Amino acid sequence: MAILKIARMGHPILRRQADPVSAASAPEIQRLITDMTETLADAGGVGLAAPQVHESLRLFIFHVPTSRSDTGQAIPLRAIINPVITPLSEDEDKVLGWEGCLSIPGLRAAVPRHARIRLTGQTATGAPLDEELSGFAARVVQHETDHLDGVLYPARMEDFRFFGYNEELDRNPMALPEEM
Numbered sequence: 376m377a378i379l380k381i382a383r384m385g386h387p388i389l390r391r392q393a394d395p396v397s398a399a400s401a402p403e404i405q406r407l408i409t410d411m412t413e414t415l416a417d418a419g420g421v422g423l424a425a426p427q428v429h430e431s432l433r434l435f436i437f438h439v440p441t442s443r444s445d446t447g448q449a450i451p452l453r454a455i456i457n458p459v460i461t462p463l464s465e466d467e468d469k470v471l472g473w474e475g476c477l478s479i480p481g482l483r484a485a486v487p488r489h490a491r492i493r494l495t496g497q498t499a500t501g502a503p504l505d506e507e508l509s510g511f512a513a514r515v516v517q518h519e520t521d522h523l524d525g526v527l528y529p530a531r532m533e534d535f536r537f538f539g540y541n542e543e544l545d546r547n548p549m550a551l552p553e554e555m
């Protein structure tokens with residue numbers, strides 16, 4: 376196990392289109408998932424994509440703690456390989472929600488995302504995956520999948536008033552508009 380170095384915004388690996396994972400069960404992929412799990416636990420946060428740890432591969436891990444869950448139901452940590460997202464809501468029905476990113480430390484912003492998505496791909500064991508996600512889980516998966524396409528959350532923002540340092544926003548909470 377190892378704690379990996381996290382690339383920060385500005386590093387070219389975060390702007391690259393990542394390569395598909397050819398064999399989920401390969402030892403190097405399993406080791407990467409283990410190391411990313413340890414790295415995320417050390418850094419704190421809900422998700423981590425392989426390009427953030429300098430591996431340009433289509434793979435991410437995420438979890439949803441009870442405190443962030445819309446349903447009150449936690450999602451334990453899981454790895455998603457070669458994810459493909461299909462929006463299940465209209466573009467004009469995107470919802471605003473707060474996001475941070477381990478590659479943009481200390482900041483957070485309100486980012487519009489699809490409220491519901493279909494996620495296909497593979498699990499950590501290489502088994503096929505096909506499920507529907509909504510709310511915060513859908514948001515996290517959209518954020519992490521963006522990393523695999525070289526997209527960081529500021530590129531998804533539409534209103535830069537809702538962007539700030541965590542310390543300031545914690546001191547001065549900002550309500551988000553219901554309608555975008």
Ligand code: NI
Pocket residue numbers: 475476477478518522
């Ligand atoms: Ni991120």
